[in-house]
Amino acid sequence: MRAVVDPMRRSRDVRGAVKRTVAYLRPERAKLIVVVAIMVVSVTAQVLGPKILGQATNIVVAGMIGRQLPKGMTADQVIAGLRGAGQDRMADTLSTMDFTPGVGVDTSALGRTLLLALALYVISALLMWLSSRLIAQIVQNSGFRLRAEVNQTIDELPLAYLDSHARGDMLSRVTNDIDNLTQTLQQSLSQVINSLLAVVGILSMMLWISWELSLVALVVVPLAIISTAIIAKRAQPHFGTQWRATGEVGATVEESFTGHEIIAAYGLQAASEADFAKHNDELGHAVYRSQFISGTIMPTMSLLSNLSYVLIAVVGGIRIANGQMSVGDIQAFLQYSRQFNQPLAQLGSMVSLIQSGAASAERIFDLLDAKRQRPDTHAAHLAENARGVEFDHVRFSYVPGREVIRDLSLSVSPGQTVAIVGPTGAGKTTLVNLLMRFYEVDSGEIRIDDVNIADVDRDELRGRFGMVLQDTWLFEGTVADNIAFGKAGASRADVEEAARNTGVDAMIRTLPEGYDTVISEEAETISTGEKQLITIARAFPADPQILILDEATSSVDTRTEMLVQQAMTTLRQGRTGFIIAHRLSTIRDADVIVVMKDGDVVEAGNHDSLVKQGGHYAALYQAQFAGTGADE
Structure with a gap:
C-alpha cells in the first residue's frame, strides 16, 4: 500500500521552527562569536590559497618563456619586437607576464610562494578543526538544555495530555526527534557559517x-x-510525514511489545503485523520521497556549477589571448569559481537537512507548548495528621459537555474506610483521580480537614496518600528497591517488615537472590498476583495518612486475598481509606459503602443496611454471589 501524504501534515512554519531552535543557542553566544571569528580567519586563509598558487603558476610560466628568449634583452624590447613583426596577440599575452629574457624559473621565489600557500592551508585546517570542536560543545550543551526542558515539561503536563498520546510517539519525540534536531544543528551550523x-x-x-x-x-x-526553493518546497511535506510516521511506528512497536501476550492469546499476530506494515510502509515511502526529492539538489547544483565552469574557461581563454589576464589569474579564478559553487551546493544540500530538523523541532515544540497543569498556588498547607475528606458539589468531565461526575457530595470522617462500588463507568476511579489532583475539578471543592486541595502543593498533597492500583507497576531493580520505592531512605528492616505485613515475605525468600533478586514489569519469575502483592507492600513504608486501594486485590487468588485483607486491615488502622472494588467480598467490613452510578452517589451505608434496602447495592451483591454474572 502506498502512503498518501496529507497536505495538512506538512511542516507548518519552517522559518519559525528554525528561529526558535536558534534561540536555544543564545546561552552559547560567547562561544559562537569565538567560532565565527575563528572561521573568518580560517576562510580568509583558505581563499587566499588559490591566489598565491596563481602567482606560483605565473612564476613557472614566466620562467619557461624567459628561458626561450635571447639573453641581454629586456621584456619591453621583446614585446616591442613582436608588435613590430605584427604578432600583436602574442605581444598582448606576454605583456601580462613578469619575465626576464634568458632567465629560467626563479626557484627561490617559487619555493617561498608554495610554502606560503601550504602554511595558509595548514592554518585554515587547524582553525577549522578548532571551530568544529567548539560547535560540538555548543550543540551538545544546547541539546542537554532542550532535553531537560522537555523532561520538565512532561513532569508538568496534566494526566489528560499523557492519556491522549501514545507512549511510543511521546518517546519518539523525546529521543528520535531531539537526536535528529541536535544532529541537524551539529552538521548544519558549521557548514552554514x-x-x-x-x-x-x-x-x-x-x-x-x-x-x-x-x-x-x-x-x-x-x-x-x-x-x-522549488525542490525544497516539494520535499518538506514528506519530511513532516517522515517524523510523524516514525512516532507512529514507535507507538505500534511499543504497544506490540507490552501487549504481546494478549496479541498471541487472541491470535492477532497477523493483525498486529498488518498494522505495523501499514505505518512502516508510510514511513518508508515518506523517507524515500523526502530523500529522493531533496537528493536532486546536489545534481542540479553540480550541473549549474559545470555550466558556469565551462563559461568561465571559454571567456578566460579569450582574455588571456587578448592580454587582459595572466595564466595564473585565470587558474586562480577557475579554482575560485569551483570553490564558489561548492559552498552554494552545500547550502543547497543543507536545505533538506534543515527541513528534516525543522519537522522534528515542530514535534518537540508542540510538546513544549502543550497546556501545562495549573500551577500550584502554595496558598494553604495540610495539617500534620489531616485525614478527613469532603467532596462538596463536585462536577467533572474529561470531554467538555460530557460530565462524568455530576454534583457529587460526600463526607468521609477521619479514620473511616469508605468503599466505592458501582458498575463500570460509574466514576469510581475518576473520584480517586480528582482526590489525587491528577485531574482538576470543573466546579465544586474537595477538602481535606476543611482545606481546599486546589490550594495545596501537589507534592505535599500526594505525600499524604498511599496508593495501590489495579495495574501493577514494577521498575527494573531488586525486590527490595521496588518495595522501598514508597518511601525515600527506607531501610532493609522497613522493607522486610512491609513484606511480612503483606504476606509476601515467604515468597520473596524463595526467589534466587531473595530480596536482592532483580525483577521488572516484564519479569516472568513471579506471577501477576505476586507482583501486586509487592506493590501493596510498597505502601507500608510510606506510612500514609490516607490510603487508596483501586482494585488492589483483583489479581490475587482467594487464599492470597484473605492474607491481603488481613494486611489491609492492619494498614488501614488509624488511617482514612478509600477502597474501589468490584469484588464485593473485599469491602464488606468497610465503615461506609458508597454506590455510584452515572457520576452520582445513589446509595450510602454499611453492608448490612444496603442489602436490606434492596437497591442498587443489593442487586450488585446478589448478581455477584448468585452466580448470574449480571452487572449494571
Whole structure:
C-alpha cells in the first residue's frame, strides 16, 4: 500500500521552527562569536590559497618563456619586437607576464610562494578543526538544555495530555526527534557559517581578479536559488510525514511489545503485523520521497556549477589571448569559481537537512507548548495528621459537555474506610483521580480537614496518600528497591517488615537472590498476583495518612486475598481509606459503602443496611454471589 501524504501534515512554519531552535543557542553566544571569528580567519586563509598558487603558476610560466628568449634583452624590447613583426596577440599575452629574457624559473621565489600557500592551508585546517570542536560543545550543551526542558515539561503536563498520546510517539519525540534536531544543528551550523563566509570571501577575491568574469560566474546563482526553493518546497511535506510516521511506528512497536501476550492469546499476530506494515510502509515511502526529492539538489547544483565552469574557461581563454589576464589569474579564478559553487551546493544540500530538523523541532515544540497543569498556588498547607475528606458539589468531565461526575457530595470522617462500588463507568476511579489532583475539578471543592486541595502543593498533597492500583507497576531493580520505592531512605528492616505485613515475605525468600533478586514489569519469575502483592507492600513504608486501594486485590487468588485483607486491615488502622472494588467480598467490613452510578452517589451505608434496602447495592451483591454474572 502506498502512503498518501496529507497536505495538512506538512511542516507548518519552517522559518519559525528554525528561529526558535536558534534561540536555544543564545546561552552559547560567547562561544559562537569565538567560532565565527575563528572561521573568518580560517576562510580568509583558505581563499587566499588559490591566489598565491596563481602567482606560483605565473612564476613557472614566466620562467619557461624567459628561458626561450635571447639573453641581454629586456621584456619591453621583446614585446616591442613582436608588435613590430605584427604578432600583436602574442605581444598582448606576454605583456601580462613578469619575465626576464634568458632567465629560467626563479626557484627561490617559487619555493617561498608554495610554502606560503601550504602554511595558509595548514592554518585554515587547524582553525577549522578548532571551530568544529567548539560547535560540538555548543550543540551538545544546547541539546542537554532542550532535553531537560522537555523532561520538565512532561513532569508538568496534566494526566489528560499523557492519556491522549501514545507512549511510543511521546518517546519518539523525546529521543528520535531531539537526536535528529541536535544532529541537524551539529552538521548544519558549521557548514552554514563556513559556507556563508566562504561565499563572501571567494566572491571578493573573484571581483578583485576580474569583475567581468565574476558576472559570468554569478549568472548561475539565481538559477541555483530558484531550483533549490522549488525542490525544497516539494520535499518538506514528506519530511513532516517522515517524523510523524516514525512516532507512529514507535507507538505500534511499543504497544506490540507490552501487549504481546494478549496479541498471541487472541491470535492477532497477523493483525498486529498488518498494522505495523501499514505505518512502516508510510514511513518508508515518506523517507524515500523526502530523500529522493531533496537528493536532486546536489545534481542540479553540480550541473549549474559545470555550466558556469565551462563559461568561465571559454571567456578566460579569450582574455588571456587578448592580454587582459595572466595564466595564473585565470587558474586562480577557475579554482575560485569551483570553490564558489561548492559552498552554494552545500547550502543547497543543507536545505533538506534543515527541513528534516525543522519537522522534528515542530514535534518537540508542540510538546513544549502543550497546556501545562495549573500551577500550584502554595496558598494553604495540610495539617500534620489531616485525614478527613469532603467532596462538596463536585462536577467533572474529561470531554467538555460530557460530565462524568455530576454534583457529587460526600463526607468521609477521619479514620473511616469508605468503599466505592458501582458498575463500570460509574466514576469510581475518576473520584480517586480528582482526590489525587491528577485531574482538576470543573466546579465544586474537595477538602481535606476543611482545606481546599486546589490550594495545596501537589507534592505535599500526594505525600499524604498511599496508593495501590489495579495495574501493577514494577521498575527494573531488586525486590527490595521496588518495595522501598514508597518511601525515600527506607531501610532493609522497613522493607522486610512491609513484606511480612503483606504476606509476601515467604515468597520473596524463595526467589534466587531473595530480596536482592532483580525483577521488572516484564519479569516472568513471579506471577501477576505476586507482583501486586509487592506493590501493596510498597505502601507500608510510606506510612500514609490516607490510603487508596483501586482494585488492589483483583489479581490475587482467594487464599492470597484473605492474607491481603488481613494486611489491609492492619494498614488501614488509624488511617482514612478509600477502597474501589468490584469484588464485593473485599469491602464488606468497610465503615461506609458508597454506590455510584452515572457520576452520582445513589446509595450510602454499611453492608448490612444496603442489602436490606434492596437497591442498587443489593442487586450488585446478589448478581455477584448468585452466580448470574449480571452487572449494571
